Amino acid sequence: MNTEVEHLTFQLDEVTIHAAAAGPQEGPVVILLHGFPEFWYGWRGQIAPLASAGFRVVVPDQRGYNQSSKPQGWQAYTVPNLVGDVLGIADRLERQQFMLAGHDWGGVIAWACAMGHQDRVSRLGILNAPHPSVFGEYARTHPAQLLRSWYIFFMQLPWLPEFLFEAQNFRAMTEALTKSSRPGTFSEQDFTAYREAWRKPGAPTAMLNWYRAPCEPRQVPAIPSLKFPCGFCGARWTALFRLISRN
Secondary structure (H helix, E strand, O other): OOOOEEEEEEOOOEEEEEEEEEEEOOOEEEEHHHHHHHOOHHHHHHHHHHHHOOOOOEEEOOOOOOOOOOOHHHHHHHHHHHHHHHHHHHOOOOOOOOOEEEEEEHHHHHHHHHOOOOOEEEEEEEOOOHHHHHHHHHHHHHHHHHHOOOOHHHOOOOHHHHHHHHHHHHHHHHHHHHHHHOOOOOOOHHHHHHHHHHHOOHHHHHHHHHHHHHOOOHHHHOOOOOOOOOHHHHHHHHHHHHHHHOO
């Protein structure tokens, strides 16, 4: 399926966000948020099918990643700032409402965006990111979960995480992607693209700052449930979710 991907630049209040985009300008907007340690390229398999289905697909490099701004200091990577980037993109597109899907860290931001701005997010798709309230409660009551999340504590250290991130041509990062995916998911061509993004000046520290910025409960609205129209009963949103879940 041959769909031309555009590359856009969104100048927001504090940062410049690069994004890949495709699909008809007048189509319903779908924003796809990547996780760590990826960038827009992680959604490459979903862009063409969604665009062909009539959606206007916008896939940003979130702040700190690839071609987007990399502000210094973990304070720039708090949840409100990251949610603000998503809303800023929608504002620049002049869309009051948009559909949103996120994977991994992108899923965390998608949850926060939807819970804090239900009037803006018309449909929500989450991959590999539990509801923040559920995860917080589980982590507090199950010490084993804290042990499994050891890497979050490790990333709080100065300079050492960056050193290991870049060591041996980003070996730790490529192994993390390989071991957390099905065999054959990533080609050497894919890893070449990822290494190019990771080599951008300031990228390792900026990406790690997502973990260093404390995700405090007050940053994520404590809304127990999300009330959306019955999107998963609609054929179009069901098709969308199937498409974004293929990879």
